[in-house]
Amino acid sequence: MNTEILGVILMYVMVIALAIPLGRYIGKIFNYENTWLDKIFNPLDKLFFKLSGIDPTVEMNWKQHLTALLTINAIWFIISMLVLTNMSWLPLNPDANPSMSGDLAFNTSVSFVTNTNLQHYSGESGLSYLGQLILMLWQFISAGTGIAICAVVFIAMKERTATTLGNFYSLFVRSCTRILLPIAFVVAIILVFNGSPMTFEGKDTMVTLQGDTVQVSRGPVAAFVAPKQIGTNGGGFYGPNSTHPLENPNYLTNIIETVSISLIPIAMVFAMGYVLRRRKLAWTIYGVMTLGFLLLVIPSIMNEMNGNPAIEKMGIAQSYGSMEGKEIRFGSAASAYWAIKTTCTSNGSVNAMHDSMTPLTGMFTMLGMMINSFYGGVGVGFLNFYIFIILAVFVSGLMVGRTPEFLGKKIEAKEMKIAMVIALLHPLLILAGTAISSFLYAGNPAEYAGWLANPGNHGFSEMLYEFSSSSANNGSGFEGLGDNTPFWNIACGIVMLLARYLPIIGPVAIAGILASKKYIPESNGTLKTDTSTFGLMVFAVIAIVAALSFFPALTLGPIAEYFSLY
Amino acid sequence: MKSNIFPAIKLTFVCLVFFMGIYTLAVYGIAQFAPNQGKGEIISSNGNTYYSNVGQSFTDDKYFISRPSAVGYNAAGSGGSNKGPSNPDYLAEVQARIDTFLIHNPGIDKSEIPSDLVTASGSGLDPNLSVQAAKVQVKRIAKIRGLAEGNVLQLIVSNTEQPLFGLFGTEKINLLKLNIALDKLK
Known part of the structure; x- marks a missing residue:
């Protein structure tokens, strides 16, 4: 069998083999059960709380959880702005890189605090090492925020009536120290021993074998890349992210980095199964997510391996497939696999340039972000899926004439209203943003000529992708877009803020309201939510609500480009 | 809100010290045991040192040439062309690269040229070539350097890196190592 395909199969098998035990471990952490790492982490967590003056045993209701989350995120944003606009004179700047402009710092700070990691700068010239390290901090703790708030929803889904749902700070610190830190540390060590730099020295100048003088940008790369991959962050140390040979040196590191992308998102589903003692529900959800993921990834791999038809016509060999924007050491199968993984999970790191992929692969990457819940981001991916479950319960309840109930709680008008608003927010942000930018561009193509690197339908796709990526808190891009302008910095910044916090507030509110309702034990009249029938129902809701909203826009972009090429 | 502000600031500061400081230093400490103390993998030849993972530009006909780079x-920087698959300017550029290659390599049929040789990588620093991209240059190199084609071909075979464990990923050549070996071939 083709070794490129075997590599892809290995990566999928590895991730599921690791995600099942990890999900169990994460479940134990949320349940405050004993684990074998307690000896290290119990004293460490105690130290965290002692120094911060926080009592981790105080119970919070859902509103208090959200207040705590929003407050601490606001503080991170302020610190980030201060550092990024003053990097030039702060320490750890061996390459004498400049500070960021206000609008770029706004975009970057929002981007990293919201776990999006859209980058309108290039790491080599746009950040000092201090800037890189502060962004690395957000890569840990913004991911910790998502995991912690997802744990709150798990706790709310338990079979009981309750108004208090644990302590936010406690869940947050446990997520950071006990889940993210150990995995990041292992990944960083593997990278260091495979040739990723971990140094504080600046650029190195050297003469090549042919006699050209060039420079090589270095830095604390290995430490930075690990949390980038595992926390569905995706903001690269270097401009072109994990295509860079120092950020992702060989096929082995590519396997490790690819597995890291979806490890925690998948493990969170199994963690839910453990916390609620509903393994069958976890497998149903995992099944729906995997079905969606496979439907996107298989055609993408086929398209990239088949190559670009316009180049085919020139009469050269395309045995490696479509190679523009791709690295030989990964090949087109592993590049297409990464592209779909990273867009389905809201990671946004890349190991090949999405802008140069064949039209349908470009469309599938966008669909991954538009749906944003086939695995999804750490924690928040499950929250997005939760909204679709609520919608599916309601729709199927109406279809069979039963009261819509989910895990023993009645779903009523208020919860449905919240769920509808959140489900419609994502298409609204993406389509309105794309409409405004297209309107501006079409009105004055000369003034905005720097925006698009490609003409026609593909240029439209570049704008559609940028807003999809911002609204999905993904962070990858069709990087041909000239996006470091006040318009893109501010527009994408606003979209990222709305698209991060409203889809957290909505599901937490629904879960919090449901938790306080009377628990109704399951009976013969209850709609079963852990069956494959219900799974298909959820899949249908996702296809109708999410995917179809975007069909007209996709027709103008990648689908039209497809028909012009094939 | 108010009761949250000071604990949140203090917790942020603790996280900063731990995740930005201690974690980074721990990885840095372990990096001191890695090849070249974590400053990137180096190979030496004739007293010069090169980064073995970072691609170099080879445009001279006497070397195996590298892929185009944006x-x-x-x-000092890095990046791809970000050209879309249907962009007419881009397709014209690829056609021009094919034509240039054919001029420099007489006797080669264009169906022998693999696409990686005329397309730019994502990083612009791709250290590799496909095996076919090296083989298609053998005729030219042998002629310029006055070597037997069989010897140059043998060099490619001995510099071919198999997929991981022979099973996973692509077969490839590290172009810098190949050209260093080529310089040593008599």
Whole structure:
């Protein structure tokens, strides 16, 4: 069998083999059960709380959880702005890189605090090492925020009536120290021993074998890349992210980095199964997510391996497939696999340039972000899926004439209203943003000529992708877009803020309201939510609500480009 | 809100010290045991040192040439062309690269040229070539350097890196190592 395909199969098998035990471990952490790492982490967590003056045993209701989350995120944003606009004179700047402009710092700070990691700068010239390290901090703790708030929803889904749902700070610190830190540390060590730099020295100048003088940008790369991959962050140390040979040196590191992308998102589903003692529900959800993921990834791999038809016509060999924007050491199968993984999970790191992929692969990457819940981001991916479950319960309840109930709680008008608003927010942000930018561009193509690197339908796709990526808190891009302008910095910044916090507030509110309702034990009249029938129902809701909203826009972009090429 | 502000500031500061400081230093400490103390993998030849992972530009006909690059293989920066598959300017550029290659390599049929040789990588620093991209240059190199074609072909075979464990990923050649070996071939 083709070794490129075997590599892809290995990566999928590895991730599921690791995600099942990890999900169990994460479940134990949320349940405050004993684990074998307690000896290290119990004293460490105690130290965290002692120094911060926080009592981790105080119970919070859902509103208090959200207040705590929003407050601490606001503080991170302020610190980030201060550092990024003053990097030039702060320490750890061996390459004498400049500070960021206000609008770029706004975009970057929002981007990293919201776990999006859209980058309108290039790491080599746009950040000092201090800037890189502060962004690395957000890569840990913004991911910790998502995991912690997802744990709150798990706790709310338990079979009981309750108004208090644990302590936010406690869940947050446990997520950071006990889940993210150990995995990041292992990944960083593997990278260091495979040739990723971990140094504080600046650029190195050297003469090549042919006699050209060039420079090589270095830095604390290995430490930075690990949390980038595992926390569905995706903001690269270097401009072109994990295509860079120092950020992702060989096929082995590519396997490790690819597995890291979806490890925690998948493990969170199994963690839910453990916390609620509903393994069958976890497998149903995992099944729906995997079905969606496979439907996107298989055609993408086929398209990239088949190559670009316009180049085919020139009469050269395309045995490696479509190679523009791709690295030989990964090949087109592993590049297409990464592209779909990273867009389905809201990671946004890349190991090949999405802008140069064949039209349908470009469309599938966008669909991954538009749906944003086939695995999804750490924690928040499950929250997005939760909204679709609520919608599916309601729709199927109406279809069979039963009261819509989910895990023993009645779903009523208020919860449905919240769920509808959140489900419609994502298409609204993406389509309105794309409409405004297209309107501006079409009105004055000369003034905005720097925006698009490609003409026609593909240029439209570049704008559609940028807003999809911002609204999905993904962070990858069709990087041909000239996006470091006040318009893109501010527009994408606003979209990222709305698209991060409203889809957290909505599901937490629904879960919090449901938790306080009377628990109704399951009976013969209850709609079963852990069956494959219900799974298909959820899949249908996702296809109708999410995917179809975007069909007209996709027709103008990648689908039209497809028909012009094939 | 108010009761949250000071604990949140203090907790942020603790996280900063731990995740930005202690974690980074721990990885840095372990990096001191890695090849070249974590400053990137190096190979030496004739007293010069090169980064073995970072691609170099080879445009001279006497070397195996490298893939096109959007950043000219200057690793002070990095990046891809970001050209879309249907962009007419881009397709014209690829056609021009094919034509140039054919002029420099007489006797080669264009169906022998693999696409990686006329397309730019994502990083602009791709250190590799496909095996076919090296083989298609054998005729030219042998002629310029006055070597037997069989010897140059043998060099390619001995520099071919198999997929991981022979099973996973692509077969490839590290172009820098190949060209260093080529310089040593008599």
